Amino acid sequence: MRVEELATVKEFEAIHIADKDRAVSTGYCGDLLSDVMANAPAQSVLMTIQAHKNTIAVASLVGISALVICNGRTVGADMLDAAREEEISIFVTDLNHFEAAAKVMALLERGDAGTH
Amino acid sequence: MQVRIDLHNHSCLSPCADDGMLPSLLALQAMERGIEILALTDHNATENLDAFGEACKLCSIMPVYGIEVTTIEEVHLLVLFEGLKEARAYGSAIQETLPRRLNQAERFGRQIICDVAGTVVNEVDLMLSSASSLSFDEVVVDASKAGALVIPAHIDRPSYSVLANLGFLPDLPYTAVEMVNPTPQAWTVITASDAHFLEEVGIRSCILEMEEIGWEALKRSLGDQKNVRY
Numbered sequence: 001m002r003v004e005e006l007a008t009v010k011e012f013e014a015i016h017i018a019d020k021d022r023a024v025s026t027g028y029c030g031d032l033l034s035d036v037m038a039n040a041p042a043q044s045v046l047m048t049i050q051a052h053k054n055t056i057a058v059a060s061l062v063g064i065s066a067l068v069i070c071n072g073r074t075v076g077a078d079m080l081d082a083a084r085e086e087e088i089s090i091f092v093t094d095l096n097h098f099e100a101a102a103k104v105m106a107l108l109e110r111g112d113a114g115t116h
Numbered sequence: 117m118q119v120r121i122d123l124h125n126h127s128c129l130s131p132c133a134d135d136g137m138l139p140s141l142l143a144l145q146a147m148e149r150g151i152e153i154l155a156l157t158d159h160n161a162t163e164n165l166d167a168f169g170e171a172c173k174l175c176s177i178m179p180v181y182g183i184e185v186t187t188i189e190e191v192h193l194l195v196l197f198e199g200l201k202e203a204r205a206y207g208s209a210i211q212e213t214l215p216r217r218l219n220q221a222e223r224f225g226r227q228i229i230c231d232v233a234g235t236v237v238n239e240v241d242l243m244l245s246s247a248s249s250l251s252f253d254e255v256v257v258d259a260s261k262a263g264a265l266v267i268p269a270h271i272d273r274p275s276y277s278v279l280a281n282l283g284f285l286p287d288l289p290y291t292a293v294e295m296v297n298p299t300p301q302a303w304t305v306i307t308a309s310d311a312h313f314l315e316e317v318g319i320r321s322c323i324l325e326m327e328e329i330g331w332e333a334l335k336r337s338l339g340d341q342k343n344v345r346y
Contacts, residue, residue: 034279034283053286057283057284
């Protein structure tokens, strides 16, 4: 699926869309950026509460397509600036990681069904 | 002159520290281990700094009044002050930013406030192992503007460290960084005991080349890695 489809989840608010056509093929949940760096797949959407600008740098390094900042955590101006610079899309949600991941999984499965 | 320093230690106020870790015993043990500049850095709390300061003076140790702040990213950060009053005020401000969750002493450990004689004066009700609502970046920037020494704690540990939680060190004005096993970094690297039990006091310390024993000299000395030996 593409980044823009994440905006169809009514609980996700897009605060920055860098490239709406960027591909998303999987997801990852994690708040320890050392773990995200080591284990998150490229082309993934990252569910995290780590609303820090380092998250953008790590996303860029790993090739993460978009972030979903969970539990209603606030994204600061410095993080948003970094996201614009590094062209990473950010969504925020009051959902927790599990609930947000379920929404992303449903979108991915729908996408898979469409291509079969 | 060569001065042995240990800038990260807990007292019985930290829930995870031993109840017998009285501020006065911390100072005594540090004196026996040859430490001349010693910090007390309880988790999100400064209520034992009064007793600690008194004890250090009795032991001819220079006290550094500190706190180990848990930032919203769950990163541990040492913030160290020259004066007791400013440290106590800073500690109160940090406690305002903790969740209003009460400690369960039987599960997480007691949070004991005591005097220099070791008499229990009170216990802190608020759960001190919670995370502040303040971000790592704002604590570093604001505390260093306020003249404090700001040192990310045990950055090479797998938990509660800036490297584990944030992946790499954001480019900020740290005084130094603390490592369990020092390796070269872009900032001055110190090591410290992070003692939670009396027998751990002084297990890690470093020797600083300083002009004299004092706050300004400490600050200046930490500005250059060349002044530090382990």
